[in-house]
Amino acid sequence: MRYAIGVDLGGSHVTAGIIGEDGSINGQHELDLSDLAFPAVLEALVSVIGKALTDSGKAVAIGIGSPGNIDHDDGVVRYSPNFGWENAPLGSTLAKRFDVPVKVGNDARCATLGEYAFGTGSGTKDFVLLTLGTGIGGGIVAGGELLLGNDFGAGEIGHHQIRPTDGFICGCGKIGCFEAQASGMGLIRHAAAVAASFPKSTLLSMPPEKLGSKKIRKAAQAGNAHALAAWKNYASDLALGLANIVAFVNPQRIALGGGVSTAGEFMLDAVRARVDELTTMVPRGRTEIAVAKLGNDAGQVGAALMAFRGRLSARP
Ligand SMILES: [Zn+2]
Helix, strand or coil: CCEEEEEEECCCEEEEEEEECCCCEEEEEEEECCCCCHHHHHHHHHHHHHHHHHHHCCCCCEEEEECCEEECCCCEEEEECCCCEEEECHHHHHHCCCCCCEEEEEHHHHHHHHHHHHCCCCCCCCEEEEEECCCEEEEEEECCEECCCCCCCCCCHHHCECCCCCCCECCCCCECEHHHHHCHHHHHHHHHHCHHHCCCCCCCCCCHHHCCHHHHHHHHHCCCHHHHHHHHHHHHHHHHHHHHHHHHHCCCEEEEECHHHHHCHHHHHHHHHHHHHCCCCCCCCCCEEEECCCHHHHHHHHHHHHHHHCCCCCCC
């Protein structure tokens, strides 16, 4: 079997996996990132990729999933608000450091490809992945091919506005983006927004940076009134965005990944009925909404598949 190195470049750490052509993960190396300047991230990448290459012995290519708007043809990160990069030549710079071909793609599109080929999307031709983490990453497979768009921007589902007049401010500057309302961070914001109605609640007693969405979700599952109110508003916004996606691309299956999705059926039950209510011109109840299978590994697996194929594509 052939192996490729699949790299998931995140805002806090970078992970390089040794990925087989069958999607198997045969070892991983991880490094925390403290400095997000381009030269520092490059050195971190060279270090983890070098270790993974040595371990693999015979990897044939390197694929990197990076945040930002990326020209998949030349591997240039056109801009990445997370890293503060503009026109960073990530692919060509790394290619000079290694003896095997290097491909660079958007991290969320890579994760979509991985989940489509080896996870929840497998067996479908029309599939959407949404990763509900600090933000919302996403990607769309339509008619068996990953949508990239005219300028590599297709799939930025997190930044369609669902509450432009009364929503939370998004990291992108707009108000009420799907990401601002329905990411893990969105759940925290919903909890803060309804806090005044629950003066005795202890949910927000810890500093906001330490309060994870997981704590609120678990409290909701345990019946905490404050957490349940936040969860209800959160699920309502999540369902609204999902129904919009159903209308845009009529997928067979939508997979939800990221921290919030670990709630499993508790989350799916909260959104399925509402998605159906909001679905009008597309046959109702036909879009399967499921939890993503590959979790945090989807990005590495998809990046490796891109490397094997020499292009970011869902077609073999
Ligand atoms: Zn936005």
